[in-house]
Amino acid sequence: MNTLRRIFALFRKELQIILSDSQSRKLVILPVLLQTLLFPFAATLEVKNNTLAIYNEDGGQASVEISQRLAQASAFTEVLTLTAEPQVAATLDAQKAIAIVRFPQDFSRKVILGEPAPIQLVLDGRRSNSSQIAAGYIQEIANGYFTERAIAAGQPPLSELVIRHRYNPNLNYRWFIMPSLIGIIQTISALILTALSVAREREQGTFDQLLVSPLTPTMILLGKSLSALAVGLFHATAIIMAAVLFYRVPLEGSLVLVYGAVLLYFAALVGFGLLISAVCSTQQQAFLGAFAFMMPAILLSGFAAPVENMPAWLQTLNWANPIRHFLVISKGLFLKDATPAFVFLHAVPLALIACCTLGLALLIFRRRFG
Amino acid sequence: MKSPVSWRRLCALCRKETRQILRDPSSGIIAFALPMALLVIFGYGLNLDASRIRLGLLDEDGGSDAAAFGQQLTGSPYFKITPSHQRAHLDHLLAAGDIRGYVALAADFSKALDQPGATAPVQLITDGTEPNTANLVSGYVSTTWRQWQINRARDRGIDASLPVDFRPRQWFNAAAESRHYLIPGSITIIMTVIGAMLTSLVVAREWERGTMEALLASPVTRTELLLSKLLPYYALGLFSMTIIVASSVLVLGVPFRGSLLVLFLVTTVFLLSVLGVGLLISTKLRSQFNSAQMALNVAFLPAVMLSGAFFEIASMPAPVRAITYLFPPRYFVNSLQTLFLAGDVWSVLLPNVAILALTGAMLLTLVARSTTRRLDG
Numbered sequence: 065m066n067t068l069r070r071i072f073a074l075f076r077k078e079l080q081i082i083l084s085d086s087q088s089r090k091l092v093i094l095p096v097l098l099q100t101l102l103f104p105f106a107a108t109l110e111v112k113n114n115t116l117a118i119y120n121e122d123g124g125q126a127s128v129e130i131s132q133r134l135a136q137a138s139a140f141t142e143v144l145t146l147t148a149e150p151q152v153a154a155t156l157d158a159q160k161a162i163a164i165v166r167f168p169q170d171f172s173r174k175v176i177l178g179e180p181a182p183i184q185l186v187l188d189g190r191r192s193n194s195s196q197i198a199a200g201y202i203q204e205i206a207n208g209y210f211t212e213r214a215i216a217a218g219q220p221p222l223s224e225l226v227i228r229h230r231y232n233p234n235l236n237y238r239w240f241i242m243p244s245l246i247g248i249i250q251t252i253s254a255l256i257l258t259a260l261s262v263a264r265e266r267e268q269g270t271f272d273q274l275l276v277s278p279l280t281p282t283m284i285l286l287g288k289s290l291s292a293l294a295v296g297l298f299h300a301t302a303i304i305m306a307a308v309l310f311y312r313v314p315l316e317g318s319l320v321l322v323y324g325a326v327l328l329y330f331a332a333l334v335g336f337g338l339l340i341s342a343v344c345s346t347q348q349q350a351f352l353g354a355f356a357f358m359m360p361a362i363l364l365s366g367f368a369a370p371v372e373n374m375p376a377w378l379q380t381l382n383w384a385n386p387i388r389h390f391l392v393i394s395k396g397l398f399l400k401d402a403t404p405a406f407v408f409l410h411a412v413p414l415a416l417i418a419c420c421t422l423g424l425a426l427l428i429f430r431r432r433f434g
Numbered sequence: 435m436k437s438p439v440s441w442r443r444l445c446a447l448c449r450k451e452t453r454q455i456l457r458d459p460s461s462g463i464i465a466f467a468l469p470m471a472l473l474v475i476f477g478y479g480l481n482l483d484a485s486r487i488r489l490g491l492l493d494e495d496g497g498s499d500a501a502a503f504g505q506q507l508t509g510s511p512y513f514k515i516t517p518s519h520q521r522a523h524l525d526h527l528l529a530a531g532d533i534r535g536y537v538a539l540a541a542d543f544s545k546a547l548d549q550p551g552a553t554a555p556v557q558l559i560t561d562g563t564e565p566n567t568a569n570l571v572s573g574y575v576s577t578t579w580r581q582w583q584i585n586r587a588r589d590r591g592i593d594a595s596l597p598v599d600f601r602p603r604q605w606f607n608a609a610a611e612s613r614h615y616l617i618p619g620s621i622t623i624i625m626t627v628i629g630a631m632l633t634s635l636v637v638a639r640e641w642e643r644g645t646m647e648a649l650l651a652s653p654v655t656r657t658e659l660l661l662s663k664l665l666p667y668y669a670l671g672l673f674s675m676t677i678i679v680a681s682s683v684l685v686l687g688v689p690f691r692g693s694l695l696v697l698f699l700v701t702t703v704f705l706l707s708v709l710g711v712g713l714l715i716s717t718k719l720r721s722q723f724n725s726a727q728m729a730l731n732v733a734f735l736p737a738v739m740l741s742g743a744f745f746e747i748a749s750m751p752a753p754v755r756a757i758t759y760l761f762p763p764r765y766f767v768n769s770l771q772t773l774f775l776a777g778d779v780w781s782v783l784l785p786n787v788a789i790l791a792l793t794g795a796m797l798l799t800l801v802a803r804s805t806t807r808r809l810d811g
Contacts, residue, residue, distance in 0.1 A: 087724050095731040105754045106739045109482075109566045112749040156605055158781045159772075162748070180599040189607025190615055190771040193482050193566075194746045199602050200573050206598050222547065222587070223554040225579050227572050230528065232562025240565050252730060260723055268642075347722040348635050349460040355631065355734075356468050359623075360475055368744055369480040369612075370567055372488070372534075378479050392531065399563045400529055 070279055074287030078261065079294060092253075096299050099249055100306040108237040111139045111197045117161035119146040124172020126181070130206050134165065139201045156188055163187045163198045231399040239314075242307035243394040244367045246300055247329065247387050251362060253299050254330055255354040257292040258337030263350030266341075271433075281429040289334045293327075300326045307398070317397030321407050325393045328414045332386035335421025342428040361385050366392070389414045439657050447654065447662030451636075455666055464632060465674045469624045473678060476620040477686040482612040487571055489513045490524040490536030497544030499586070503556070506582040507537065512574045528561055535560035535571045547586075606691075606775035617688045618770035619743025621678055622704075622763050626737040628671050629705050633712030634729035636663055641720040656805050660798070664709055671705045672698075682774075692773030696783065700769045703790035707762040708733065710797025717804045737763040765790050 083089050116139075118131050135143045144161055146152060155161050166184040174181035183206060187195035211221060232239045262285075265271035274284055304322065307313040315322070340353040364371070364378065365387035371379060382388050393410045396402030455461045491507060493500050508515045516533055518524050524536045538557040546554035558575050560568040607614045640646040649659065679697070682688045690697075711733050716725045739745065740754075741763035747755060758764045765786040772782045 087719065087721070091724055091727045091731075095727070098731070099735065102754060102757065103735075103739050105751050106758075107745050108749050109745065110749050111746065114746075114748045157776060157779045159768075175598075182599045182601055185600060185602040187602060187604045189604040190775045191746060192604055192607050192615055193612055194749070195604065197569060199600075200569070203600055206600075210598055220551060220553055222583055223556055223579070225556045225558060225576055227558045227560065227575075229560050229562035229565075229568050232565065232568075235562055235565040235568055237565050240563060252727075256727055256730070260726060264723055344460075346458070346460075347726070348458065348632075348639065351635065351722070351726045352460040352464050352631070355627070355730075356463055356471075359468070359627075360471055363472075363475055364479055369482050370564060373481040373485070374479045378475075395563045396531075402529075406530065 066278075067283065071283050071287050071290070074274075074279060074284065075290045075294075078287060078291030081261075082257075082291070082295065092295055092298075095252075096249060096302050099245065100303055100310075103245060104238045104241050104311055107241045109193065109197075110235075110237050111162070111194050111201065113141045114139055114162045114194070114198060115142040115144060115160060116140040116198070116202075117144040117146050117152075117155050117164040119149075119152055119164060119166045121169045122167040122171035124175070126172045126175040126209075127167040130167075130183075130209050131165075133205050133209060134202065137201060137205060139198060152186060156186060159188065159190070161188075162191060162195050163202065165202060238311050239399060240395070242303070242311055242313045243398040244365075244391050246303045246307075246326070246394055247365070247390045248362055248367065249299050249303060250296050250326070250330060250390075251333060251358055251387060253296045254292055254333035255337045255340070255358055256351070257295060258288055258334050259340040259344070259350040259354040260347055261288055261292075262338065262341035263344050263347045267346050275433055281433045282426060285338055285426060285429060289338070292334060292337070293330055296330050297326070313398055315398055316401035317407075321402075321404065322394070322397050325390060325397070325407060325411060325414075328411055328418065329386055329390040329393075331418040332414050332421065335418050335425060336386070338425035339421050339428075342425050342432075361387050364388065383413060384417060386414055386417050389417075439655065439661070443654060444658050444661055447658060448665055451662050451666040452669075455670060461632065461670070465628055465670050466677070468627070469674055469678050470681070472620055472624055473617075473681055473686065476616050477613055477682075480612070480616055482566060485512065486514045487512060487535075487567065487574065488533045489515055489571065489575075490527060490533045491515050491517045492521055492524055492536055492538040493517065493519065494521075494541045495539045495543040499544045499547050500539045502586065503539065503579075503582050506578055506585070507575075510574070510578050512578075524559075528559065531561070531563075533561075534564065534567050535575075537575060613686065614688055614775060615771055616744070617682050617686065618774050619741065619767050621675070621682070621770055622741055622743055622767045623734075623737050624678060625671060625675065625701070625704060625766070626708050626733050626763055628674055629667065629708030630712035630715075630729050630733035631726075632670075633663065633667050633709055634715045634725040634733070635722050636667075637713060637716035638720050638722045638725045639716075642722055656802060660713070660802055660805060663713055664706075664798070667709055667712075668702075668705055671709075672701065675701050688774060690774050691777040693778055696778050697773055700766065700773065700783065700787055700790070703787055703794055704762060704766040704769075706794030707790050707797055710794055710801060711762070713801045714797055714804065717801055732761075736761040740764065741767045743767050762790055762793055 082092060116134060118134065120127050120131060134140060144155065146155060146164070152164055152166065156164060164186040166186065168182055168184065171181050185199050185202060187199055189195070214221065229235050265274065308315050336357055337354065340357065341350050344350040344353050364382050364385055371382060371388060374382070389410050393402070393407055396406055489507070491504050493504060504517065507513055516527065521538065524533065527533045528536065536559050538559065540555060543554050546552045556579055558572065560571045562568055640649065683690050712729060715728045719725045719728060737743070740758045740761055747758050747764065750758070769783055769786045772779050
């Protein structure tokens with residue numbers, strides 16, 4: 065009973081530190097607000113609103129028709145018309161267009177003769193992912209034109225490719241980002257709050273005062289973790305609400321399982337945070353330590369690029385990365401209506417990470433201060 | 435009138451600051467170990483150009499045409515094919531994330547192909563939870579499917595070459611390697627971390643520990659104080675930059691087509707502006723705990739999300755695009771991508787350098803004005 069009361073007292077003190085000062089209160093609320101309002105719009109690998117340049121040396125009916133269709137595509141809001149050869153290089157160098165479509169002089173003549181008519185695409189390799197996607201759109205539009213021509217001429221295509229994107233029919237990037245963002249923002253609150261708050265007490269000497277109180281190191285760590293958890297749950301709730309209510313991401317799976325996963329994920333993160341604070345004696349070290357863990361972990365989590373494209377050794381190393389496991393669960397629950405069995409399968413590594421890091425942190429603290 | 439800077443005092447302060455940097459192992463981690471780790475991650479770990487996509491193949495037809503199509507897919511270097519005769523099995527694999535899509539050939543596929551005037555449908559189901567991969571899968575499957583049509587027609591003695599012949603060419607990055615444009619982005623993130631993260635703590639630390647009072651009681655002027663916080667971290671940033679650029683070019687094989695002098699100029703103005711951000715935060719907040727969080731939010735996250743390092747700025751909605759102009763990383767990413775892959779293109783570089791220089795000057799002026807020599811400021 066006494067133990068619980070003491071932990072609760074520490075928990076209250078921690079929350080008071082965070083919430084009493086207006087500066088730090090703002091730092092709990094504002095960033096999450098900004099991140100949920102700004103980043104889902106910013107984080108997109110789609111190609112929209114881009115500028116396309118067309119250099120039409122041909123001027124025949126086919127090339128003019130294709131150019132008009134390109135100008136109507138939502139990927140390209142602006143189309144520049146080039147009139148001379150040197151403009152091609154100048155336009156691309158200065159990044160005035162993401163891609164340049166060039167119809168050679170004999171394009172329409174070849175189309176009429178039924179010969180393969182060449183279209184040249186010059187793409188900006190400085191943005192090779194986007195320009196490849198843009199090239200895909202351009203090819204689709206041109207192919208669509210020729211297919212329609214063939215049908216009009218009484219030659220229906222032999223076969224037809226029908227593409228369905230399951231779980232996210234329009235490939236809306238926000239449906240991918242929001243479930244991931246829950247994990248990423250949690251990382252920041254969990255690691256910074258635990259690693260930095262313990263380091264602050266140690267740097268300022270108040271950790272010693274805590275140690276001479278009836279609190280044991282275990283209770284101190286528990287109190288710190290619980291207060292970080294309170295902030296983390298607030299953040300998670302804010303993002304989940306924004307995702308469902310504002311961004312209209314479907315929450316197919318169970319909300320209970322989402323919160324269950326958030327709790328387990330938080331335990332794993334807090335474990336890393338405490339482990340870092342156990343080996344650091346100043347706030348600078350704790351902050352940079354937390355950062356040195358957080359940044360690779362976020363980058364390798366599958367948020368920036370798919371995990372399956374990574375080399376095998378990195379995929380193995382990635383098993384120790386809690387963010388990676390949480391993102392699989394979160395996306396599964398939001399978009400795929402994941403079964404409890406699926407969640408359990410990916411929760412096991414999270415639980416293992418949490419046990420290892422929390423256990424190790426506790427061991428170090430006990431040995432040093434116990 | 436007394437000069438605002440005494441070289442002797444400035445040197446002494448810089449020496450003190452440098453010692454503090456060198457003494458703490460965490461600055462070594464941030465200036466050397468973390469950049470190296472990130473380069474390895476960006477160079478070998480992050481890859482948007484999917485190779486060997488795991489794809490399912492559902493053949494409900496069982497005819498020779500379906501088999502030929504399956505072979506075309508299996509032979510493609512882009513796919514690793516899991517064949518199956520049960521849709522439920524592939525649906526299960528897709529839900530578990532074990533495949534990124536599957537191609538389905540319906541039971542009447544061969545029949546429709548042989549029937550004149552009929553169109554044989556090929557269905558592709560992708561995993562929409564990974565939109566970028568889903569796009570790539572669609573693209574690769576379309577290409578393979580087209581090639582199969584041409585081959586089939588040719589085998590029957592019909593010339594079915596496509597009416598249009600695309601000749602795409604990636605300028606500046608012929609093999610379209612995502613690494614080549616991710617590395618300049620990652621350098622920006624690393625420089626932001628060194629410039630803004632580390633300095634966001636240094637002034638706040640002096641206030642927290644009370645050493646600022648001691649400094650204020652000494653004859654040190656405001657300019658000297660500011661310069662002593664600026665110069666050592668600028669040197670650290672340049673040191674890191676040299677190592678990163680050298681290893682990107684020599685180890686990772688990223689081309690560098692601009693001139694080193696311009697790179698130095700761009701780096702200098704960028705470092706000044708991020709150092710300005712870091713110093714401004716720690717001067718204003720005076721608490722390491724709060725400064726650290728603030729730096730994460732106004733320096734690090736924008737460098738990742740709003741700089742164009744990963745996400746195409748042109749594709750963002752107009753208000754967000756407008757906001758990206760407020761953060762220095764955008765200009766640096768753009769300059770570095772141009773310097774590495776295209777060369778000294780002044781029409782791109784000059785505006786970037788000018789804006790960065792202006793931002794840097796503005797931020798540092800703000801820092802100087804916030805550096806009050808009073809304890810209750």
